[in-house]
Amino acid sequence: MRKLPLIGLTLDAEQPGGYSKLPWYALRQNYFSSVAEAGGLPIALPHQPELAEAYLDRIDGLLVTGGAFDVDPSLYGGGPAHPTVALKEGRTAFELAMVRGALARNMPILGICGGEQLLAVALGGTLIQHIPDSVPDALAHEQPNPRTEPGHEVAITGGTLLASIVGGTRMAVNSAHHQAVATPGPDAVVNAVAPDGIIEGIESIRHRFALGVQWHPEYAVDRADQRILDGFVVACHG
Template structure:
């Protein structure tokens, strides 16, 4: 008999209807996700399942999951969630998606199942752990790297330095990884989380929650598999989910 595959919930993006006569996927609201999120989870031994945007159902969804992946997207965490009174002109939000993802993360933290936050998912995780965000890196950091890299997302944009003696370091077995980069915001304060990776310009690139079986956020997109460390991160998630499901 085949071993049970850990069930990994994956959050979706949400898009509005296409304008009349403008083409697009649908004239009704629709969900979206890049195929490589699901493919990477499956390749590492997990069973991916998409999660819709219904905060009222979040706890019930999580009750059936062994792990949670909070994906990225071209939007930002609402500044009021981390106590900011003003929003930068570049900030774009998706309140319905954020409310659902926040409910999912809170339920996953309460249940103690593995959580992987990716890009915007890492930023939301930091905020829910009591942290804050930099609303626009170019305005806040002189000589910042191109965190919105000009080259394709399936190529590296810069390196990140992994902090020794962290869960992330033990998973990837390296002190430096090449990563892709697609974000204009960054974590400023990690709250209850701890920093486990930084870019050469000092931007926080990963955080983790001490005492949790697996709660890691990374600012890059490991689902593209830029380095061996990306796959090792997903394999670590699946291994932890397998333990959670036993």
């Protein structure tokens, strides 16, 4: 039997209240199940930046998950923080250490939603801090309907890694973000765009698999969503 590649998934961090009176980690089950369905062995990664290299020594691929928080604008020269910006500095410090370490090793990376934005920043890109204040007539990127349904479509850029994985030119996607990638970085390209021009996906041109999507393929809203997880896990086989 072929060995299952070990896929590290980053966790979200919550303050005391709800599940526990102490700080706690959280992650939706469909992140793990979608990786398992793709043939990976998912494990959770607690936020210990000093252990990043030890984690990277053991895992075969890194999945950076989303969350209701933002990357510190100081990390990409974004100027003063917009009033809507919410930080989780400990989580970002850990994820940035993991992403930079994975890029240095040419380890496969999949960034989802906020994970895509962090990947763009690690690749030298910049972010839009608040779409409604920056993009006239933008779509509702914080979709009002359930996340299990599509919010809008994206156009897939031909000739990209994403295009080769999904095998089409358009996808229906769910949408849960108020920020977006403004520029992908000098060694990255845009691989998906919303009808209003918002960047919905980026990928590195220097690494074998460093891919980010703004939507949440773990929900399998489009039949091509699982192909993204499948392609990522295949790359993690080496």
